[in-house]
Amino acid sequence: MNPYQAPLAEMKFLLDKVFDAPQTWASLPEIAETVDLDTAIAIMDEADKISRELIHPINRSGDEQGVVHQDAKVITPDGFKEVYNQYAEGGWVGFCGDPEFGGMGMPKMLGVLVDEMAYSACNSFTLYGSLTAGAALCINAHGSEELKEKYLPMMYCGEWAGAMDMTEPQAGSDLRNIRTKATPNDDGSYNISGSKIFITGGDHDLTENVIHLVLAKLPDSNGISLFLVPKIKVDDQGNLGESNGVTVGSIEHKMGLKASATCVMNYDDAQGYLIGSPNRGLVCMFTMMNYERLAIGIQGLGTSQAAYQMAADYAKERVQGVAAGGSPTGATSDPILVHGDVRRMLLNIRVLTEAGRALSVLTGQQLDIAKFGEGDAQAKASRYVGLLTPVSKAFLSDRGLDAAITAQQVFGGHGYIRETGIEQLVRDTRIAQIYEGTNGIQAIDFLGRKVTGDNLVALTEFVTECTDKLTSLTQVDESHKAKVIVLFDELLAAAKMVNDNKSTQPAIVNASAVDFLDAFGHILYGYFWLLMSDAASNEPDAEFASQKRYLSDFYIAKMLPKAKYHLAQVREGDSTVMSMPENLF
Template sequence: MNPYNAPLAEMRFLLEKVFDAPKTWSELPAMAESVDMDTAAAILDEADKISRELIHPINRSGDEQGVRHQADKVITPDGYKAVYDQYAEGGWVGLCGDPEHGGMGMPKMLGVLVDEMAYSACNAFTLYGSLTAGAALAIHAHGTEELKQRYLPKMYSGEWSGAMDMTEPQAGSDLRGIRTKAVPNDNGSYNITGSKIFITGGDHDLTENVIHLVLAKLPNSHGISLFLVPKIKVNADESLGDANGVTVGSIEHKMGLKGSATCVMNYDGAEGYLIGRPNRGLVCMFTMMNYERLAIGIQGLGTSQAAYQMATDYAKDRVQGVAAGGSPTGATSDPILVHGDVRRMLLTVRTLTEAGRALSVYTGQQLDLAKFSDDAETKAKASRYVGLLTPVSKAFLSDRGLDAAIMAQQVFGGHGYIRETGIEQLVRDTRIAQIYEGTNGIQAIDFLGRKVTGDNLTALKEFIAEHVSNINQFEHVSTDDKIKVLSLFEQLLVIAADVNENKLTKPALINACAVDFLDAFGYSLYGYFWLAMTNAANDHVDSSFKQQKQKLSRFYFDKLLAKADYHLSQVAMGDAAIMDMDEALF
């Protein structure tokens, strides 16, 4: 089994040198007394140890064994329960949770790095805690004080878990068609009746209760409301009561994530409690959805890092062929790391991964500012940036995560296609990241249709202007590289303005061009992050670290940044070639 070791030096570098996390935390009242770089470093060290020694060892065995549905029980793979108990006991489920209800109150820009380690170690296991943290966030943001007091402490402690119940067979991306009903009771509760499919962590044996957040419709209403529905009823003294009419119809048999329980859930008059206002359920659920979208992007990022480590180790050990121009050692066969195509793949994975990590930390920083800043202007701007970055983080990180897994598998050659090496599991596990929590096509439509053109480019212009200003202050990077990114940012605005101008007369334009626009933005933004990282590494105490950053940046600018130009050219071509074909010709 390939070992996993977190890139701790990279993580600390991003926090301290690239994004100046200590300054951010010192200016946030909720963080000023609770976290500094020493605290953050200690948390990262412990998260690395847990990911490496506890979580990673159950990755392969969990995939081989899978989840089982026996009678009315869902049983996770051997070892999952023991590891989960230690994980929960360490406070990791509630790492970023509200301290008032038992969370640790750590910043999100630190939490994303902990999440990355866990996903690198085992995608399937990490989903259980991630869904719980997301459900707790929605309850904290929209639930009554009584619901928060009753449910959050047990969820942050990991004693109870959470699940998000949205999809139905006839209602996936378009939730207007859901049929689950909620009938009000005299005591203020509701009876929930219906079925949901594809529910991650819908039921399992890791916790004694599962807290479902269920979308349902009230009588005589076309709107959608959100309800908290526990698997087991909770008494007034917070002890567990009777079963609540929440049962598992079946579990899904999936391509990957075999250790994650994906369930068909049935509700037979289950007692539920309204979260937020009636008919405003999607607004409340999107608090959780946006958290999960970032988390699923980080799933792709974690996969990228794990894939890079596996493929690099293999490339150093696998002997095959001789280096172009002859072996440097005079050997009859060299490690495949000497070959140009292998290096191309490894460097592609690494440069995309390191820039992706920068995107995740930066998005986490904006989430912290939006949530905790006491300056109204800072808070509002960060919220606008979060709106822009959430669909990009989900889609671009998960798309590149699958690309990374496939390229790493290619490095293994034929050995990458067999189960024993482990790399094929990463391909299978990360494939779903492009699909669930809103397909990446829908993320792109949200990005271009709502976040970019929805306010007539106001947020995009603000975002780009700030980053242009930052680029002009970088002193230790190539002028040519700065010009390339500045030019791309200008082109993004020009193309976006053209889409905005034509969106009403060409109603299919945004839908047809959104993925290319998001990819163009992603590659351009990664160019910015490579400038920022190279600039910050200039005075690094380790000269080899500085040299690595410079060489990796050179690879990105010479070999990958041009992808942004390609995707922009596709947006500029409009939707005619896509939409003009008659349906009968398909």
């Protein structure tokens, strides 16, 4: 399998020329003191080196060896612990963490690019640090000062890990049915009893403690509360003590991500500590979930980038057939890159990947402003985070699987065997559409809560800002701008149709949501391509500018029309979806 190379030029271009990260950071005092563009570039260079030289080499071997549950211990593949120690020592686990408790305090706008590199290098490995960062974020936002001081420094430095424990066998997406119980103790702590399934990083040998964030119900309450439950008890001085009644029932045997420990967790009167207010556990957890859902979208994006590199390299090397009209070199066989169908597949992956990176950076930017900004700017960014988070999770992970499968097709028969490595990407990225809330649920959240929940206010505001920006561009084709603006108008019309009928047709949101999210995603990517093409026109690197123009033209001609198909599906409503009687299924 070819070594991974981070697309650093693309990443730096997005930060500097498309989204003006220096201006964003300068407007946020807490970030301005921490990073500037030169620092960000140096960090990305180092992240590329670590992803390429440290993380990527354990990807294949980790998949082949997998995680083992033996003698009540969960053992990660050879090399994972050593790589994790170096990764943690470099401060990467706490990259965006609060500096007050030992984090590096970096903006999410930069963090998404660092995350992408790590996911491109090895999905399984990167999940361990990602879950720890998310758990720490939740504790920092909602935990008591005592909990933050005791747990966050050890999590940010990577000596302790974090896990998010929600799902139970009878309660997947509908968490109201969880059965895990929390019984109050006289000292203010709680005894947690119950079981959870599908817990990523629930246990492993990378760290000496795992800090679980567990959803449970208080006595005589149907509400859901959130508790911090360490695997090993921690005393008042921060020292590890005895086991805390947290054990692994088994590990899941999965289609992919074989080096990521997915555990069944049991809690037998485990001592836990309330995070936030009683019966407000989901509110606390969703602070973490917004970031984790973006991270899982970036898992799909990282897969897309790795898949493109592998497929493009293969297409330049693999010799089969002759170019239409005859070989340009007179050879009896040409590299498959000369064939129109192979080019179509590679271009599909590339335009979706580069626009997807723009989506991740924009979402990270809005998260930073929502967290560190003030006044109207902060309020608007919070609204945009609500819109963009489900789209980032669903559209990026859907396109990630599409990219992996398309890249596998470029390899032909060689893509179906293990030696080339592309089939591992297909297996590893499939779960991204399912966990952290299935993509169907993301779409329902997007259309039902974020779009029609406020009667289109946030969506209209966002679309208006996008169309105003398009109108101001001077270095792109006017007809291309018009196509995207018209589609934005059609999107708003479709949203209004759903909003006007949601009371009389209660299934219309559920039946139309995926198509609506996909339409939004494809239109938004068209917007991004015009932004990138316009910004690249001023680049001194003529080849870079030319690439962006060719790719933008391809996207507008070949991919943007997909939005019309999805909007047509939305306009059809729910009648044909819901009309067939259940007994006929």
